[in-house]
Amino acid sequence: MRYVIIGAGAVGGTVGGRLAEAGHDVVLVTRGAHAAALRGGGLRLRTPEGARTHRLPVVEHPAELGELRGDDILFLAVKTQDVTAALDAWGGRPVAGGGTAAEKLPLVCAQNGVESERIALRRFRHVYGVCVWMPASHTEPGAVSAAGSPHSGMLHIGRYPAGTDDTARRIAADLEKSRILAPVVADVLRWKYAKLLANLANSVEAVTGPISGDDARNLYARARAEGEAALTAAGIAWVGDEEQRQARADHIRFDPFDGSPRVGGSSWQSLDRGTGSIEADYLNGEIALLGRWHGVPTPVNDALQRVANTCARERRPAGSMTVAELAREIDGG
Structure with a gap:
């Protein structure tokens, strides 16, 4: 699976960097000075084990990525106030083999609060909620710090509004291999x-x-x-x-x-x-x-x-x- 991290800030940058370290295919989506810094110098991820740089594909707009793959996971890590704009940009993108992202691809919502999944479910058919517990920060372009140890965080994940499935378990398994705990729960809203x-x-x-x-x-x-x-x-x-x-x-x-x-x-x-x-x-x-x-x-x-x-x-x-x-x-x- 390829992870398209929409919003490569504190949470998205940590998740994207950790997934890349574990050998997963990752694309970072961000804009402005952060995008320029990522393209120029890579993602500088600082953790208790040390600092390292990940040179990953970076796009500012979906059109730069072209047609989406059928195995793409859209990992939405923008703030809730930016969710609607992100869904506007990504929902109608074509997917290889037919259909659009909103029809075919899993959308993982990693926001505080409880509204982003509800916004997403109006457009996307396959929505997953995440309860984020991750001591991470992003205060300068190109850099993300994650101070959790020995795991960078814990992301409870489940289908929205309730339930679990194989996709949630596959995502969780990838996160677990990337030093992020990811319990799969049927009641993600309770978390x-x-x-x-x-x-x-x-x-x-x-x-x-x-x-x-x-x-x-x-x-x-x-x-x-x-x-x-x-x-x-x-x-x-x-x-x-x-x-x-x-x-x-x-x-x-x-x-x-x-x-x-x-x-x-x-x-x-x-x-x-x-x-x-x-x-x-x-x-x-x-x-x-x-x-x-x-x-x-x-x-x-x-x-x-x-x-x-x-x-x-x-x-x-x-x-x-x-x-x-x-x-x-x-x-x-």
């Missing part, structure tokens, strides 16, 4: 909703910096309490903390390879790179949506969504607010 609750901290981290003090932890606890109340009102199940701990156990540890602390998560990295967008609509905004549907107040998540979007739109630096300033926005807004 993704658990990750959604954890990701409610992303906006706090993005606008104030690493969550370390009691005040920041309290803001996250309040956001999570709203999230759990909204999920409960909607009748949505999620994996509990103990089940997550047992699944991960000692399989992955954070092992900084240069002695430095880990940079922030995906939302922090969006602000750090000045992308102009952030995933808050699909994290805090998902809880706000469920709250409005089911009559659960979500003032903390409403405020976090608003503040994070403002910071992204105005291209404010990551960590540009204090926790006290953010608390005032939440409690006074």
Whole structure:
């Protein structure tokens, strides 16, 4: 199988690099300065074992790849706010032997939140959800850092909305051989909703910096309490903390390879790179949506969504607010 990694950032770059190291056929899809750096100097993947460079095919647009192969796996690793544009670009591409990508090829969705798979299933017939747990970062063109050890991450994978099949098991086997744990689960949404609750901290981290003090932890606890109340009102199940701990156990540890602390998560990295967008609509905004549907107040998540979007739109630096300033926005807004 050939893996077409659509979005070669922190997650996509790590997955693509690890798959290539294990001998798999990989194409990276990205654009702008990152694409230019990858073409000029290759993908610089830094892990606890050391740094190495992978010179892989890089395209910015599907037309550059030509006709897709019947054994292609489309691994979608862009942020949720960029999913629709990616599906517009790739869904209608012809596949060798007839049909289009949307009709024939597996689409693997590796985003935070729970919306990307639903967007994809409107167009693609074969959609797979992934719950991503991977301490990786991408803050400079051409480079990706993955600090997980001895595995780079854990990607629970299953058919969307539920079930498993041979394709999921083949993808999982390839990932496992590439130092990425990939449990195949029939209830991938239950894992993704658990990750959604954890990701409610992303906006706090993005606008104030690493969550370390009691005040920041309290803001996250309040956001999570709203999230759990909204999920409960909607009748949505999620994996509990103990089940997550047992699944991960000692399989992955954070092992900084240069002695430095880990940079922030995906939302922090969006602000750090000045992308102009952030995933808050699909994290805090998902809880706000469920709250409005089911009559659960979500003032903390409403405020976090608003503040994070403002910071992204105005291209404010990551960590540009204090926790006290953010608390005032939440409690006074």
